[in-house]
Amino acid sequence: MMQSLSDQMLEENRDIFDAMVHHRFVEDIKADRLPVAAFERYLVFEGAFVDTAIAIFAYATAKAETMAQKRWLIGVLDALANQQIAYFEKTFVVRGIDPASYDTSREDVAAFRDGMLAIARNGGFLDTIAAMFAAEWMYWTWSKTASRCTINDPLLKEWVALHAEPAFEAQARWLKTVLDEAGETLDAAERKRLSMIFGLVQRLEIDFHEAAYS
Template identity: 50%
Template sequence: MTTPHSQETHSARLLASATDVWQAMQEHRFVVDIERDRLPADAFTRYLSYEGRFVETAMAIFGYALVKADTIAHKHWLIGVLHALSTEQVPYFERTIAALDLPPSYHDVPLPAAVSAFDSGMLDIARNGTYEEVIVSMLAAEWMYGTWCTRANRAPASNPFVREWVALHAEPTFLGQVQWLRAQVDGWSAQRFDFERSSTIFRKVLALEIDFHSAAYGG
């Protein structure tokens, strides 16, 4: 017997359940400003200072996923993700922050509430959630980035640092990571996939991302 959702993948169902917040993020001022090559320099600097500090949290999140993964193949892939974060994204932030001459004390500046909420919210899911919940949370974040960055990368920004950041999220390694996360979710049995819980997490992450990117404009 088939159900209305039996022909849909789990990831497609998650996306359909979050159309409003997904579109809000895809049409966010930050995204549109990059696509139209008009992102204010101060907004990008703020964003970098926030996102650069979040990379450590992202490594912790994937570390929790690594510990909770149930097969050696999954653990092996997640080790690769951690390697990419440490060898691609960390150097990008170190290089860019140095080039922009941000003061060494920027790490000590209190984060806006929306940025702190994003950081703590994502870490809480990873620390206290199941393997499945961690995977769903990262799918929401990385699928969102991969989608708009692929679009923006077709018309590269004039700012070389913005251009490089977008390209990092539109290149095959990152997009392959998004596909791996989707394949993980889509491969779960109906019993393993808790749609209600997964949908709640998927929507929560996108809402946190919206507020996080809004914080780049200050105020």
């Protein structure tokens, strides 16, 4: 039997995926030593990215092939706008963070945003699904481990818990299933191209998470 497309993507990009799930940002969270300044910088960059994710999933919704896919993606959009964005609105108030005083146009942060947006705007439906599978499978993987660690900052603990919970797992698994079903009828070149998107996203993610430190 042919290997599933998602397994092929994970296998071909194992080194870069492992580098991201063991990034110092992740290791610092697991050891409960993420510097406050790094967390707050990350929160501003990440809040801006969640706004971008709404645009990415809106492109995916427009390009979806079936009504079942559109219905699922509209659910994702609802969760982004009403749960994820709400988390940032609350967090910025509680911590007295002014997002306008941070530079979200810096190169590493912009490269992630523009790279993800370009895939969604210029690519086909599966390109966006591959990119978001890369982003979400990676978050779910490290958050599952980190959620079992002691995290003293309640807002950081909440953010990690959000990505370890069943609703987020279901979202990551949905992306995986879409890829695996489509992958059965794709030729080797197309499967390779989608796998390379997975790798590109991990590289952009590594730089994005490094940006929290400077």
